Amino acid sequence: EAPQCGYQSCQPLKDGFVNVHLVPHTHDDVGWLKTVDQYYYGANNTIQNAGVQYILDSVMDELKKDPNRRFIYVETAFFWKWWIHQQDFVKHQVKAFVNSGQLEFIGGGWTMNDEATTHYHSIVDQMTWGLRKLNDSFGECGRPKIGWQIDPFGHSREMASIFAQLGFDGLLLGRIDYEDKVNKFATKTMEMVWKGSDNIDAEIFTGAMYNTYAPPSGFCFDIMCNDEPLVDDKRSPLYNIDRKIDDFFAHLDNMTKVYTTSNVILTMGEDFHYQDAHTWFKNLDKLIYYANQRQENGSKY
């Protein structure tokens, strides 16, 4: 059957509504407080509780349960370590997720490189190395379309130029100067066209994110977080759907004040999240269901 990845696989939007794009993700530093291998295997967890092999296993199990679920993965260095250890059965399953657009590679370099101290030569090499592995393994459906620089401390114009020349359709940023951000909120200019070069055609649509790369306060459902889970049993004393959906909509209301179109993106994940992907997806399923229920039920809630 023909692959349905890429833009064809996008969920339908609803006209006349603000479409709220929930993007489940995990930010996996390729070495930081622990080494690459310690992060991959989940060793030395007293330093930081993080094990990427468990994240990828667990996410694949959760994607199986519902074709509407989505996940993005960014750091090919970790993905490749995991991929080469998988049985054929798992590889076929992962290919199916990539072909259906349930699993999408974003960024796709060997790592999410720094933009201040890197040489453009090395950036091209590390992007090529990651993209080569994805291309060899998944073909066109494994090709990232979006730059995902959510953690680098500042952003260079050359990086925008490189992404544009890689053929990417857009770039999303996490960290911009706090005063710049205040100004962009006030002037509704969080989204822009970044002209990466004076000399060549290197324009790329660029968006700065509302909350760096974290979920809204109160909506972190990872095992590493302590936010209350969504309790939808009305007979339970812990029932909280009405209040949580109100909180969620209040957050969205604030977001729509600073973005220009009828779309907002919510980054649902943080550093090394989804080691137990079930706690995230279980609650996101409910969040989507009960938020959209109000469209039909009106004032019933």
Add this chain to the structure above:
Amino acid sequence: FKDNDRFNVLYSTPSCYIRAVNEAAAAQNVEFTVKTDDFFPYASETHAYWAGYFTSRPNLKRNERLGNNLLQAAKQLASFSKINGV
């Protein structure tokens, strides 16, 4: 927010989001501002400018640059070695 006639929530990806933004912008005649400079320096709050790392660990920084030079030379020699009849 009793009557939700505003929000539609869905699982999505950055590419689906950006496509939606661009299509909505075209439909609503939104013109994005054009940026031609960079995003340096980065400050997360007052008196917290992240410019120290431009120079931190100078030995490591130098070793990476030297490593890059060696890698490029090695790649060139490896490709020359495959040329026949030279």
